[in-house]
Amino acid sequence: MNLTASEKYALKAYTWNFPLLGEVGYKGFFDFKKGEKEAAVLKNKNYDVEYAPVSAWSTLGWFRDPIFSGMLRRNEGQLAELIIHEMTHATIYLKSSVDFNENLASAVGETGAEKFLAFKYGVASKELETYLHEQEDYNRFAKHMLEGTRQLDSLYHSMESKPDLEKEKLKTEMISSIVVSLDTISFFNSRYKTRFNNETLPGNAYFLSFVRYDAQKEEMKKELNGKFGGAIKSYLSSLENGR
Numbered sequence: 001m002n003l004t005a006s007e008k009y010a011l012k013a014y015t016w017n018f019p020l021l022g023e024v025g026y027k028g029f030f031d032f033k034k035g036e037k038e039a040a041v042l043k044n045k046n047y048d049v050e051y052a053p054v055s056a057w058s059t060l061g062w063f064r065d066p067i068f069s070g071m072l073r074r075n076e077g078q079l080a081e082l083i084i085h086e087m088t089h090a091t092i093y094l095k096s097s098v099d100f101n102e103n104l105a106s107a108v109g110e111t112g113a114e115k116f117l118a119f120k121y122g123v124a125s126k127e128l129e130t131y132l133h134e135q136e137d138y139n140r141f142a143k144h145m146l147e148g149t150r151q152l153d154s155l156y157h158s159m160e161s162k163p164d165l166e167k168e169k170l171k172t173e174m175i176s177s178i179v180v181s182l183d184t185i186s187f188f189n190s191r192y193k194t195r196f197n198n199e200t201l202p203g204n205a206y207f208l209s210f211v212r213y214d215a216q217k218e219e220m221k222k223e224l225n226g227k228f229g230g231a232i233k234s235y236l237s238s239l240e241n242g243r
Helices: 032-044 069-073 076-091 098-121 126-158 164-184 204-213 217-226 232-240
Strands: 002-007 016-018 022-024 047-052
Touching: 002 032, 002 204, 032 047, 047 204, 069 076, 076 098, 076 126, 076 232, 098 126, 098 204, 098 217, 098 232, 126 164, 126 204, 217 232
Parallel strands: none
Antiparallel strands: 002 047, 016 022
């Protein structure tokens, strides 16, 4: 399980400090109840909280990371992306730079999965086409949610002097608008349009996850594919050596 939190009327992550890792905007738990208890403490301190399962994690190269049976329910492209994402963390990880680390792992994971499928099945294969459609859907969704973070950030700065009751009303209206407008986006699969149909509205911690994993991703991909010709090893080596 993974716990993240944000200030209620600001897109500012709650952070923990760990040896070697430094300041990090999430905390993992193997004990569900223990994490649930810490989430309740943060809620009582008036933070927006997101407590949800994760598909995998990395020990940053200290140990061999496991592959769980649940991962194998993914298709090959999704599985390759997940494994390469975590392998990137084991290759390079900057202390107190969680947004950089996660965006980098996302960029390399997606690029690596495309390369894997093209190598195994061919550039015109159904397997690669399916994965690229899935990625296009996710990236359209992430782009929309990132635009939502900009809208929310602007709203929060404009209402600093307002009472909390009015802040909550304006925040709920803005998030509702962001969620409802997903219906205006063209997806290959409709699941993103109905993502929040049976759930409560997402909070700030949810929106910050897109900053953490996606805000820098496309620029990193451009650099990887442009300056380094798609050579992942060369790209990571340049980052390790400070370019």
